[in-house]
Amino acid sequence: MLNDPKVVRLFELLTEAETPALEPVFAPCRDGWVRYPAVEEHLGVDPDFTVRFLEDLHRLGYLHKKFHDRVQFCPACNSQDLKLSAFCPKCHSAHLVRKVLLEHKNCGYIGPEEDFGRGESRLCPKCRVELVLVGSDYQSLGNRYVCGDCHEVVENPEEKWMCRACRRFFEKQDIRELVLCRYEVNQEQLSKLRVERIPKARVREFLTREGYEIQESVHATGRSGAEHEIDLLATKRSGPLEHRIVVGFASAEKAVDSEEVIKLYAKAYDVDAQDIILVASPKLSDDAQHFARHYHIKVFDAEQVNRSDVSISV
Ligand SMILES: [Zn+2]
Ligand SMILES: [Zn+2]
């Protein structure tokens, strides 16, 4: 799968476009619920493929999967335009009004503050006794719902979700929910890819476009009779002529040394290659560069090859 050019395109998106994460959008359709538009656009693939592709890369350890959002939507029409509505449990009216309630402790009457009078003194509407000291003979119960139709004091209103799109009502547990995840690149794995996989894929892609037939990690027998393992062998035939390019990939911690250059030249010479390319990561040592020039080896460093705007001229 990692030889798929789409993987290279995806990592281009993540590194060059400075897209820190591949973000999902909620998009119910025939095949699924979620889409990753940036990936679809960059790779030119359909939503269904994208979801499976990202999941595969996550499984292989190249992408981290992170919680992004939790969406709730209508079970009938998939709209997210939902509204939580409260109703009076007694008469089922939606006409609930929030009011400050007072309780007259002496007689136990509970009612909205306004019913106790608005003047200097407050009077209990039930027993007509004047309220004196808050906390002692009466207390405030704070905000409560009162039904505007049946005047019931409502402790726990009945709650239903309404879909504004299709105007249907649903119980809380019938609303559908979905967790959306975004993918982020695993930097450690990405640096490996940048050194090994991506340069190889890019060189292969470029030479294929130029009309070459590509063989990877191929064993070729040279004129000397020796067998060589070649990272990438590109062949183009035109009539009786055959053009062969040997491509080698070498990496070292600091710089690739001249031994790699000499070995590559020896192989290429033995298998009759007309051109030699060496992709070095992070670069060639000064000494090795000298040899490469001497043997007419075209040298690229891996980061150079990874940039899509650089073309590999042969
Ligand atoms: Zn009273
Ligand atoms: Zn009511």
Ligand SMILES: [Zn+2]
């Ligand atoms: Zn709906």
